[in-house]
Amino acid sequence: MTTTLQLLIGTAAISILANHFSRLKESMLFKPVRIKNNQEWYRFFTSGFIHADWEHLLFNLFSLYLFGTLVENAYQSESLFGSNGNSMYLIIYFSAIPFSLLYSYVKYRSKPNYASLGASGAVSAVIFSAILIDPTIQIGLFIFPPIIPGYVFGPLFIILSIWMGKRGKDNINHAAHIGGALYGWLFTTVAANFYNSPQQPFNTFISILLKKLGLE
Numbered sequence: 001m002t003t004t005l006q007l008l009i010g011t012a013a014i015s016i017l018a019n020h021f022s023r024l025k026e027s028m029l030f031k032p033v034r035i036k037n038n039q040e041w042y043r044f045f046t047s048g049f050i051h052a053d054w055e056h057l058l059f060n061l062f063s064l065y066l067f068g069t070l071v072e073n074a075y076q077s078e079s080l081f082g083s084n085g086n087s088m089y090l091i092i093y094f095s096a097i098p099f100s101l102l103y104s105y106v107k108y109r110s111k112p113n114y115a116s117l118g119a120s121g122a123v124s125a126v127i128f129s130a131i132l133i134d135p136t137i138q139i140g141l142f143i144f145p146p147i148i149p150g151y152v153f154g155p156l157f158i159i160l161s162i163w164m165g166k167r168g169k170d171n172i173n174h175a176a177h178i179g180g181a182l183y184g185w186l187f188t189t190v191a192a193n194f195y196n197s198p199q200q201p202f203n204t205f206i207s208i209l210l211k212k213l214g215l216e
Helices: 003-020 022-028 032-038 043-049 054-076 082-100 102-108 120-133 150-167 174-194 201-212
Strands: none
Touching: 003 022, 003 043, 003 054, 003 082, 022 043, 032 043, 032 102, 043 082, 054 082, 054 120, 082 102, 082 120, 082 174, 102 174, 120 150, 120 174, 120 201, 150 174, 150 201, 174 201
């Protein structure tokens, strides 16, 4: 069983269980005020395994299924992390959850009514790691089929998330999406440099981008 499949099953099981037991779900929510006042730091992690509803859960699971397998296989290849690939894949996923919530914590740590949940931050990190590894990967945007190359989707996603976050007319934590996306790029780049990997994803991404822009 692949690590991606294990993450899918684990997240689905915990989310379904939490949705049946409201007190459990309440105890797992990302609540900056409770983290600050009661030192409930575990909420930085537990909130990444629960979801608001079936639509929220299925969207994140489907996204992780599509991109997680690509990243998992790439990490385990000799061009990146080889035998350390599985460990690095788990590290990027689990560490992306709290990292993606740092901005929300700082912004809402004095707002008692604020709460957040979902694996979106970790999933965004995986998606953007995939884009860095394969910038030409074809991606769909919402209702559109996979026709947008990764090097276009990435910046477009960030811009749209910033705009929608400023509008603030939905209940989506767009800051977590942005934080996770940036972390996916940062983690993959730093890790590849640390391991002196034959493939340096960031350099590849920049090279392809410059070629597409006619600057190389």
